[in-house]
Amino acid sequence: MRLFRLVVQTGSLSTAGRQLGLSPAAMSGRLKAMEEFYGAPLLKRSTRGLSTTPEGQYLFENSQGILDEVESLDRAIKGGHADLRGTIGITCPIDLGRQYVSQLVDAFVAENPGVTFRIIFSDQVLNFVDRGLDVAIRWGNLPDSSMVARPLGDDRPVACCSPAYLDKHGAPRTPDELRSHNCLIQLRADFPLDRWRFMQDGFATSVQVRGNRMTNDGYILRQWAISGLGLIWKGAWEVGADIVASRLVPVLEDHHLPATRFHLLTDGSKRLTVRVKSFVDFAVQYFKQMEEPARHLVASRSAHLLDSVL
Structure with missing residues (x-):
């Protein structure tokens, strides 16, 4: 492949041969062997010189990535990662990205300074493969079977607000009482996520909420709630640190849905590069080993905070 790329880049068998220290006969023999291996002509000759066939052009465009991976694999085996x-x-939700993924990336780069990251924080569900990204972190169920999913942890939506909001407006006792509260609503693809789901009498139910603020930015939504502007319904990982720090207080804890997994996704239709595989393994261990604030959401501390403001 290196030989073929050099021939295409120089436009000459003899020039490429001189750079590689090979005779014209040796170069012709290797090119012929490649064409026999692939079962198709790769180069065509004319009075203007050499040019690629469609098969040759496809090989040229895709071979550099393969050669890069071979070199990365050599380095990984010989000298570690x-x-x-x-x-x-990478793409992931905004709030999760700011609170956790940015630190994850910092930790990985500290061990692998040769790796560069392109990160898109978005609360929209992007087609990360079409966007040329390698990894997506997503909440909830995974309907696309072409993706390979690695679980990162358990999460569940939590309704919460600031102590100041509870002082002024009181806490809803049932999901239906949310209708009389100012609920801050997340937008996804310009569609308001205004049906919040809970457990009631052993069954999953939903209630349509209303409020005076909507945004597609989960971070801003959380800041509004911390400022006492209303109630939010967000993942436990995203609000866990705020609850532990008493910036937010969970409500309707007896009605919260059971936990679901959130995952790291990669494209199952292609082989992972060495660097992406290394990052995936690193991310799984990072989330597994870190102290998860969401685990403490139903601890006595939260219950005490709620009782103290009612």
Whole structure:
């Protein structure tokens, strides 16, 4: 592949041969062997010189990535992953990204300084493969079977607000009472997520809420709630640190849905590069080993905070 790429780049068998220290006969023999292996002509000759066939052009365009991975694999085997190089593309929800994924990336780069990250924080569900990204972190169920999913942890939506909001407006006792509260609503693809789901009498139910603020930015939504502007319904990982720090207080705890998994996704239709596989394994261990604020949401501390403001 290296030989073929050099021939295409120089436009000459003899020029490429001189750079590689090979005779014209040796170059012709290797090119012929490649064409026999692939079962198709790769180059065509004319009075203007050499040009690629459609098969040759496809090989040229895709071979550099393969050669890069071979070199990365060599470095990883010979010297560990400290020599990983290249770019990793990630997308994840905004609030999760700011609170956790940015620190995850910092930790990985500290061990692999040759890796560059391209990160898109978005609360929209992006087609990360079409966007040229390698990894997506998503909440909830995963309907696309072409994706490979690695679980990162358990999560569940939590209704919460600031102590100041509870002082002024009181707490809803049932999901239906949310209708009389100012609920801050997340937008997804310009569609308001204004049906909040809970457990009631052993069954999952939903209630349509209303409020005076909507945004597609989960971070801003959380800041509004911390400022006492209303109630929010967000994942436990996203609000767990605020609850532990008493910035937010969970409500309707007896009605929360059971926990569901959130995952790291990769494209199952292609083989992972060495650097992406290394990052995926690193991310799984990072989330597994870190102290999860969401685990403490139903601890006595939260219950005490709620009682104290009612």
